[in-house]
Amino acid sequence: MNTRSIAAVVLATSAALLLAGCTADSDNSPSPKPTASEKAAPSDEYTPAAYQNACDGTQAVLDHEGGEHSLEDGCESVSVVGSGSKYTIGATNTLTVEGDNLDIRVEKVDKILLLGANNKVHVTDGEPAVDDQGSGNTID
Numbered sequence: 001m002n003t004r005s006i007a008a009v010v011l012a013t014s015a016a017l018l019l020a021g022c023t024a025d026s027d028n029s030p031s032p033k034p035t036a037s038e039k040a041a042p043s044d045e046y047t048p049a050a051y052q053n054a055c056d057g058t059q060a061v062l063d064h065e066g067g068e069h070s071l072e073d074g075c076e077s078v079s080v081v082g083s084g085s086k087y088t089i090g091a092t093n094t095l096t097v098e099g100d101n102l103d104i105r106v107e108k109v110d111k112i113l114l115l116g117a118n119n120k121v122h123v124t125d126g127e128p129a130v131d132d133q134g135s136g137n138t139i140d
Contacts (some may be wrong), residue, residue, distance in 0.1 A: 049092060080104060095128075097121065098135070112139065 050056035053063060055075035062071060064085045071078065074090025081098045089095070091108040097136065100116045108125040118136040130139055 060117070062089075074107065080105075097134075114139075 004130075004134045006129075014026045024039070049061075051059045051061050053069070054060060055071065055073065055078075058075070059077040060071055060079070061077040061128075062069060062080045062082070062085075064077070064082045067085045068086045070088040072088065072090050074092045076092065077094045077096075078089055078092045079096040079098060080087060080102055083102065085099070086103045087105065089104065090105040091105065093109070094111045094113070095104070095106055095109045096113045096115065097104065097119050098115045100118055102116065102119045102121075104119065105122045105124065109123060109128045110126075111129045112121060114121070114130070114132040114137045116134045116137070119134065119138075120138045123139065132139075
């Protein structure tokens with residue numbers, strides 16, 4: 001055999017071996033079909049977030065409709081939503097009032113943002129920076 005013939009045989013054999021590795025398995029059984037996993041049944045229990053109506057260490061969101069409520073130990077940031085409630089809040093850095101017709105007494109606060117309407121905020125100690133973007137709000 002000449003050199004060209006040997007090279008052609010070696011090349012053909014190498015190609016055949018490489019392609020053999022790319023062929024499908026000889027097992028012709030069908031692939032398993034995907035199935036839907038079972039969904040967890042919805043819970044009837046509502047679990048509030050740690051900051052809802054309590055301080056989670058950095059923030060609190062007070063959300064009530066009517067009644068008297070307090071967060072006496074304060075929190076770094078407090079947001080008040082809802083309407084028609086009275087709140088007593090300890091010292092806080094930021095107080096955001098998003099509700100309407102609220103009566104809020106806060107011990108000490110650095111900044112107040114008012115977004116709601118007809119709210120009364122009574123600050124016991126200090127004079128906070130105020131941004132009143134709502135209407136009919138009073139601060140004393």
